[in-house]
Amino acid sequence: MAPKVIISDKLSEAAVQIFRDHGIDVDFQPDLGKDKEKLAQVIGDYDGLAIRSATKVTEKILRNATRLKVIGRAGIGTDNIDKEAASKRGVIVMNTPFGNMNTTAEHAIALMFAVARQIPEASASTHAGKWEKSRFMGVELTGKTLGVIGAGNIGGIVCDRALGLKMKVIAYDPFLAKDKANRIGVEKVELDALLERSDFITLHVPLTDQTRNILSAENLARTKRGVRIINCARGGLVDEEALAELLKSGHIAGAGFDVFAEEPAVENPLFGLPNVVCTPHLGAATSEAQENVALQVAEQMSDYLLTGAVTNALNMPSLTAEEAEVIRPWVKLAGHLGAFIGQMTDEPIKAINILYDGTVSEMNEGALNCAAIAGIMKRVNPEVNLVSAPFFAKERGIRISTTTQDKSGAFDGYIKLRVVTDKRERSIAGTVFSDGKPRFIQIKGINIDAEIGEHMLYTTNEDTPGIIGTLGNTMGKNGVNIANFTLGRADRGGEAIALLYVDEPVPEPVLQKLEATGMFRQVKPLQFDIA
Known part of the structure; x- marks a missing residue:
């Protein structure tokens, strides 16, 4: 029977076709993810679940997912999946970390420019018929120091783009090897140095226990006066209340945020501040990125369900x-x-x-x-x-x-x-x-x-004559057919073992007869999944 996959969020038709081309039975219900109860009712019929960010894969849904083998997230973030519950149930969680790397990195650079030159405020003013040229005095990126927190896939692209803009790039990343940093033209520093030296700070790390609130009120207060902060990574990395106060005081000159601690963000301490540029989680929102991650997750899930290949899994x-x-x-x-x-x-x-x-x-x-x-x-x-x-x-x-x-x-x-x-x-x-x-x-x-073999018998005994005969006779007299018989011993007269491959499980009365001979230290039936 062909594997069956349900898509509960909006994915491109090309991704749906990839599943079909692989011979997978695909059920495309792009609005189902918004209805948790309905998804919980039907999920038990599927081997795979393809999602974006709208579907919340909770413990309750996973409890009903009796057939589910893989969850594929078209995108990098998996905050909407209970990964611990998925792991407990043996469900692989995949994402597509590379499909939107360029897009997210470009959005971070775009926000840097927008904050440095106050582009949204200047645009609104000009649309309103004002000509406030003297009001919008910006700063150049050229020659400024960019502090990158997290120089992995996306952060690495930001480093490359910033170097092309003639910025000096310093990076805090415990996993960045010093020789790689030197090779890509980045100075590896500790977080304290990054806070003190950076004219711009951009974050590119996942939200974990180690990174949560990495720009806390205390760390924000230690930044260089006039710094501008960009976050296109994850909400929760920055203390938004503390940042708002420092923006009002002028210690921090500006901020560009695409992600927020609570999303959808309808209220936030940063909203309404003139020196803050906000976008509604658009980091991956380009037609190219949406298509890339959709196609990638379809290929990954198909490969796993059909060949066992595991790509970009978070728990395998x-x-x-x-x-x-x-x-x-x-x-x-x-x-x-x-x-x-x-x-x-x-x-x-x-x-x-x-x-x-x-x-x-x-x-x-x-x-x-x-x-x-x-x-x-x-x-x-x-x-x-x-x-x-x-x-x-x-x-x-x-x-x-x-x-x-x-x-x-x-x-x-x-x-x-x-x-x-x-x-x-x-x-x-x-x-x-x-x-x-x-x-x-x-x-x-x-x-x-x-x-x-599927059914086996393991025995241990002292190396003495008669063991083979006792095992063979007892099995034969009780209708147990031996497919293969293996013996081994440590030394002559020492400990010996026997391993029998038999056609059917050895009945309990037969085990008892072997034990009753007094010749065996251990008699243990075994079963193996040889399918």
Whole structure:
């Protein structure tokens, strides 16, 4: 059955056609996002939800989204999506961070010019038949210092454009490497220095706990007198009340705001001030940007639903279609390793370490980690998937670590999973053979070569004669057919293990008969999802 997607906001017809061209059943209801109750009623019928900013994806809507696999936001901001609730339900949240980069950066530059030359006020005055040439004395951008808070995708474009205007650019961004700053002609500084030196300040960071109110009343008061402040990023980054007071006092000469703490903004401390230019969140409002983000989100969602490729996801590592094809058997293996550990471990897990050896060490570590963690967590929550697993592990305080190494043994690559509890450590390793089938190659440090089946039986015992006969006879007499039988031991006479791949689940009475022989330390039935 073809995946089914609903579009609940206004997207271009070209984006709708992209879904159809990919063979996806698309339901275009551009006004549905305004009706939360109706969306909650119908969302359970869809695998994908494509939105802009009007649709609010709440926990209630996600609770009803029993089939939903992906939410695609045409645009960069995802404040209207409950990402934690989506992650818990295993729903990927994608955005399109690159489709409106130029547009938003250009709007920031436009606001800088508008504020510097008082263009809106001068335009209104001239339209009113006045000729107040002496009233509107502006300042040049040439030679001024621009402080950029956040020099990422959009901020980086603003830096480039400002350098073209012959401005001196300084940037505060903890993630900006000093050599990259030097390469693009930007001076990397701390926030204090930026506040003290900038003639213009422009913000280009997301709204997070770390960036919220980054231009607080205290920080605004420390700015250079006569500074002009531009915000085309997110409302909530600037204390608007404090900014309004400093604009009235003349300490801050002007401001250009496209975003506000409360939107739609019908009242705001900045409204009505003559030295403030305001626009209604127009950063991405160009025909080119609207088309770009709509087409991009349609392609991204289609790729994920049809090939498993993950692009621009906020709660899942990105994975190209080519990577998805190559990594798929290794993702399956990682899930099997996790499922083995999960089924064998009854006590709370404190730490998980995943070792990637050889060829697999060069693959997408994030996706493999998610698969291994999901395999482990499914024992306590069968609904867990690759998206939600890391969230649940973090919620339980489980420490996750990874190690990579060059080829170190007979296999071109393998994965080894180790978990730590208060009582013990458990480990298992596996590889993928050339036929694409995953295999277990080591359990508890004991080398084996075990094909993985849907139904399996794991036993441990002292290495003594009679184990094979006891297992074979007991299974045979009780109608349990063995598809594959693997043995391994640490040393002669030491600990030994057996792993049986059987056609059907081993009945409880058969397990009890094996335990009653007294030959086994452990008898454990296992199940694996091999679909």
